[in-house]
Each structure stands twice: as structure tokens, then as C-alpha cells.
Amino acid sequence: MSNPPEYDMGQAIAELRAEQARIQAAGEHMASVTGSASSADRMVSATVDSQGRLVELKLTGTRYRRLAPAELCTRIVATVRAAQENAAREAATALSGLLPPGLGLPVDGDFDLDAMFDAAVSAAMASAPDTNETSPEGADLDG
Structure with missing residues (x-):
């Protein structure tokens, strides 16, 4: 571990x-x-x-x-x-300038918050280190 x-x-x-x-x-x-x-x-x-x-x-x-x-x-x-x-x-x-990299702000005000959130999560997951580990007892941490 x-x-x-x-x-x-x-x-x-x-x-x-x-x-x-x-x-x-x-x-x-x-x-x-x-x-x-x-x-x-x-x-x-x-x-x-x-x-x-x-x-x-x-x-x-x-x-x-x-x-x-x-x-x-x-x-x-x-x-x-x-x-x-x-x-x-x-x-x-x-x-x-306040948005995460890769997310644009449409000037026409047509926001797709779900798409923006999905893109942010995907970008964060792609740059996150692999933490696919189990607990010391071998139990699944996801539930």
C-alpha cells in the first residue's frame, strides 16, 4: 500500500x-x-x-x-x-480568464452547463494520477 x-x-x-x-x-x-x-x-x-x-x-x-x-x-x-x-x-x-483551461465562454450566452462540466471532469481525470487502489483489507472503496 x-x-x-x-x-x-x-x-x-x-x-x-x-x-x-x-x-x-x-x-x-x-x-x-x-x-x-x-x-x-x-x-x-x-x-x-x-x-x-x-x-x-x-x-x-x-x-x-x-x-x-x-x-x-x-x-x-x-x-x-x-x-x-x-x-x-x-x-x-x-x-x-476565470474558466478552467479548455472551457470557453460563449459570447451569445448559449451555455451548455452539462457539457462544460463533463469537459472539466474529463480534463481533470486525464491529468489526475492513477489512484485505482484498494483498501488494506482489499475491499472495494467505491461501495
Whole structure:
């Protein structure tokens, strides 16, 4: 029977603190994320916060006054959506550094948590040392 590898509590605590610092930094970055966009003609520009809420809307010049209300609304909505997509990409980039290697964060928000979990477990199992041993009495440890 072999003894389990030594567990270095100090190193484990240091790694935990480092991970907590990374998570805190990512959270702070997430809170400060904004997204901006402008219409193709630069008439409309919008900025949204990390939650996708509109924080600034600018109409440049006076050309917008000659647009039909529906056309102006369409440009505003399209510009705000583009700003929201930019903010979502920025947020995804901030979060991607926290994920285990090999796991990506889809920008479109289409998460398959089961697949992500399965991939993480497979990666962990592939890198784990073989511990297929039995107890000293030869009993099966799995039940």
C-alpha cells in the first residue's frame, strides 16, 4: 500500500487566495464594463453599462430631425443593441480568464452547463494520477 502524496496546506491556501484575488479583480472589471456603438452614419451613438442599461445616448447634428420617427427609433434601437453586444463581449472576455483551461465562454450566452462540466471532469481525470487502489483489507472503496 502506498501513502497518499503529501498535502501542502500552505500552498493550497496561497492558491486559494490567488484565485480569490483573480475573482475579485474580474468582478471589479465586470462592474466597470461598458459598451459603446455608433450608427453607420455617426448620427446616433450609445453607451451601456455592464448590465446593458443605457447610460448615454447622443444624437449628432440636426439631420435626425428630418428622419421619420420610426426610422430614428430603428437607428436608436439598433445602435443600443450593438452597444449591448459590445458590453457582453467585454464581459465574456473578463470572465474567460476565470474558466478552467479548455472551457470557453460563449459570447451569445448559449451555455451548455452539462457539457462544460463533463469537459472539466474529463480534463481533470486525464491529468489526475492513477489512484485505482484498494483498501488494506482489499475491499472495494467505491461501495
